[in-house]
Amino acid sequence: MKAVVRECTVKGEEKQFLEVCSCLIIFLKTELFVYITYSMFFSPISLCYVVLQIWSKNIKMKSINLTALKKHGKVYEDEQFGCLVWSHSETHLLYVAEKKRPKAESFFQGEQFAYHEDWGEALVNKSCPVLCVLDIEGDNVSVLEGVPDDISPGQAFWAPGDTGVVFVGWWHEPFRLGLKFCPNRRYKYKYHCWGNSKYLSEGASFLCSPRLSPDQCRIIYLECSVYGPHMQCSKLCMVRQSGPTSVVVDEVKRSKEDGFAGIYCSQLSPKCWSADSQRVLISCPHVFLCLFCFIESDIGSWCLLNIERDLMVVSCSSPNCPPYLRVGFLPSRDSQEKVVWVTLEGSQMLPDIGWQIMTFTPPPEHDNSQYPGLDFEALLIKPKEVKAEGNLPLIVIPHGGPHSVIVAEWILSSSVLCSMGFAVLLVNYRGSLGFGQDNILSLLGNVGSQDVKDVQFAVESVLKNGDFDGQKVAVSGGSHGGFLACHLIGQHPGFYKACVARNPVTNLASMVGSTDIPDWCVVEAGYDYSPDCLPEPSVWEQMLNKSPIKHVTQVQTPVLLTLGEDDKRVPNKQGIEYYKALKARQIPVRLLWYPGNNHSLSKVDAESDGFMNIALWIIQHLSLR
Known part of the structure; x- marks a missing residue:
């Protein structure tokens, strides 16, 4: 990203304007690169236009005002x-x-x-995307015709020989469902050849993230079931220039002996092919996977950023070490050599923070009869030195999703809390990603019970260690993590001395009519979703029974709620509903309202203010001052 403030003359008046580079592509072969800027003039009448600039090395070769061409609206820069x-x-x-x-x-x-309609959370005002082609020499823009009206195209690239365009089409009938973190939508994988479209693959699966091999003979993409869990184990599929589609890596139901548990990403890296077009590199929970070549390391987390001519760029971090970059060349296909990694610029490890991954086996009474024998994990981060025996306060943080995962990477908020003297327990309850498809499916219909039991079991197990004070335990979570935080204080009254819930799901039954992902509410409650009919009354009842609001009369814990005004994923009415229920029972509760923020609460003011208030709330109610 790039931001530049300059002086510009508009109709004879000098006005400041802001240029924001929203999308950067580097083309190494010719040393050309291009980026798009969004320019806003601060004048009595605000004028906003989109400019595309083409650079060669450090020389700007051309600047094209796309808005002035009047062929389309705002350019899309998102990952979807x-x-x-x-x-x-x-x-x-x-x-x-x-x-x-x-x-x-x-x-x-x-x-x-x-x-x-728009495409929901984080995709506001993005409704009807079109594919556009800019002729560099002629400065002309054309909108590709022939794309069916019932799909929204994206993730496009040029077909071999520039004979057409390959893209993913999201089916937006009968209405749009939120896409952010929800790739389980109806897709049509398309090939568009100058006005004529045909399907490369379609059916009861989602397909996304197509990537063309360097030799232009193969395309790989991710595939998994439509609807169902919003994130799940994916297949890696490949289609050749001639020949049928094949499955390169299949869905994994349970972790294999080598530790591989499947692919769990909604986007492949922009470049993920080896130079010989024979291998693909993918970052997965637990394993940094290069097909046909496993790369092992004791570093907490590896994330592939890019690969260019077999030069891999990865980001490495641990709970006690901020991210840093490493590069290394991928050995040839038949080579036995290990990758020689070079650190570009190291990060300073925090010597006072320790961490460990803990594995838990649920007691027999908590086992899932349909998916038995599933374990789960948690990441414990704590100060290495405990000042007094049994005096360490504990903050429990279940992740959102629920089909997400916490990996052993740098988490700024957790490291700061640890530096303040807290231990932090981040729980990957059953239903988390990275442990096989069975693990994910085990949670459907069991939210509010299985996940709650897993978190509580992990907490009670950790408290048996003499370092922790069982009377100074707090719980904090966002989204489904907030759902669990509210469940825990309702199902275990008085156990937690402070609670923080960020944009929490509190009532599945009332949320289903206002969220951008109504299917999530129905599926997590254990039912199949259909966009063309309302749930049966029994489904509404089950959604209510599985919600934290059901246990609100038992809550004794002081609660801090932080809500985003523009949240489309978990509308702020969810938090307000819970706030009013607590106020009616005279339970200590405080609500923080962040205008202009969506589900992530990631704007600087919200993130900084939120963290400070969360820390102070926990300190106050754990009686630490």
Whole structure:
């Protein structure tokens, strides 16, 4: 990202404007690179336009005002739809933008206040994407025709020989469902050849993240079931220039003997092929996987950022060490050599913080009869030196999702809390990613019970260690983690002395009608989702019974709620509903409201203010001052 403030003349008046580089593509072969800027003039009438600049080395070769061409709306820069790709001939650029709508000048035309669906959380105002091609020499933009009206295209790239465009099409009928962290949507994987479209693959699966091999003979992509868990174990599939589609890596139900438990990412790295077009590199929980070549290390977390001509760039970190970059060349396919990693710039490890991964086996009464024998894990981060025996306060943090995972990587908030004298327990309860598809499926229909039991079992097991004070335990979580935090204080009254819930799910039954992912509420409650009918009354009842609001009358713990005004994923009414229920029972509760923030609460003011208030709330109610 790049931000530049300059002086510019607009209609004879000097005004400041801000240029923000939103998408950067580096083309190493010719040392050309291109980026798009969004420019906003701060004038009595705000003028916003999109500029595309083309650079060669340090020289700007061309600047094109895309807005002035009036072919489309705002350019997409997100990971779901966005792309900015050179043609193989380097004469055209392919990108995705919002479809241009006719301007409605008055309500008499009937369109001024027409509702346009968007794609939900973090994709606000992105409704009808179109594929656009810029002719570099002619400075002309064309919107590709022939894409069916019932799909939204994205993740596009040029077909071999520039004969067409390959893209993913999200089916948006009968209505759009949120895409952020939810790749389990109806897809059509398409090939578009100048006005003619055909399906490369379609069916009861989602397909995304297509990547063309360097020799332009193969395309790999991720595939898994539509609906069901919003994140799940994926297949890695491949289609050749000639021949049928094949499954390269299949879905994994249980962890294998070598530790591999499947692929759990919704996006492959932009470049993930080896130079010989025979191998693919993927970052997965537990394993940094290079097909046909495993790379082992004792570093907490590895994340592949890119690979160019077999030069791999990875980000490495641990709970007590901030991220740093390493590079190394991928050995040839038949080589027995190990990768020689070179650290570009190391990070200073925090010597006072220790961490360990703990494995728990649920007691027999907590075992899942349909998916028996499943273990789960937790990451414990704590100060290496305990000042007094049994005096270490503990903060329990179950992750959101629920189909997500906490890996042994750098987490700033946890490291700060640890430096303040807290121990932090981050629980990957059954249903988390990285432990096999059975582990994920085991939670469906068991939210509010199995996940709650796992977290509580992990906490009670850790407290048996003499370092911790069982009277100074707090719980904190966001989204489904907030769902669990509220469940824990309701099902275990008085056990937790402080609770923090960030944009929590508190009532599945009331959330299903207002969230951008209504299918999530139904599926997690244990039922199949259908967009064309309302749930049966029994389903509504089950959603209510599995919600924290069901146990609110038992709550004794002081609760801090932090809510984003613009949250489409877990609408803020969820937190307000819980807030009012606690207020009615005179339970200590405080609500922080963050305008302009969505589900992530990631803007600087919200993140900084939120952390300070969370820390102070826990300190106050654990009587640490």
